[in-house]
Amino acid sequence: MKRLIFVAAALVLVLGFWYAATEFRERRAQQLGFLAREQAELFVRPHSPVLGAEDARVYLVEFTDPACETCAVFAPFVDQVLEAYPGRVKLVLRYAPFHQGSADVVRILEAARMQDKLWETLHLLYRTQREWTQHHQVVVDRIWPLLPQAGVDVERLRRDMADPRITAVIEQDLADIRTLGVTKTPSFFVNGRPLEPFGLQPLVDLVASEVAAEYRE
Secondary structure: OHHHHHHHHHHHHHHHHHHHHHHHHHHHHHHHHHHHHHOHHHOOOOOOOEEOOOOOOEEEEEEEOOOOHHHHHHHHHHHHHHHHOOOOEEEEEEEOOOOOOHHHHHHHHHHHHOOOOHHHHHHHHHHOHHHHEEOOEEOHHHOHHHHHHHOOOHHHHHHHOOOHHHHHHHHHHHHHHHHHOOOOOOEEEEOOEEOOOOOHHHHHHHHHHHHHHHOOO
16 A cells, blocks of 8 residues: 555656646747747847858757767757758857857857858867867867868967957857856757757757748748
8 A cells, every 4th residue: 555655656746747847848938939039139149150041031049069069969960950941941050168168169160250161160170079178178279280171270260269259259148048048058949949858859840840830831
């Protein structure tokens, strides 16, 4: 009898946790959907790098940390999503430098952007991530020899990293992260809808649903 009571109590706790988690996700989605309509700048700032057609109606917003292993794993799949919907989906890159030393890598990316080499540099850093990180920390000195592969002028990049506009970009993205409650990377939003639950197939499904909604035929 006691065992049955214990099992029943445990089941109630599990169901209660599941219900609470589901309710939280739904409230979060509703809240962020409202924010997407009323405060779109939280998701897309004028400084945010964008990859894809300018008139694409579906915004895939990714908060990334260049030193994040999961971000690197997701990168080729994000490219596949963009390729699946040419002209309809665009990627908006936001920075979430949570790892120690990641802010310096963001500075490298933004300096590479001044040479129109941001995306080449980002993909290079994702591919070579294990070469310049150690125990989840950035070792910046290991990055410099890799950068010529992205076609950047390394000496110019070193100078441009000190540009105060880059500091402003990092500070603004961190402020938006706090407002949106982003605590992990990568964090994805599609037209303001958060990716919940997290995963590759849920991301594919979320993008597909937004494309269907925006491009009714």
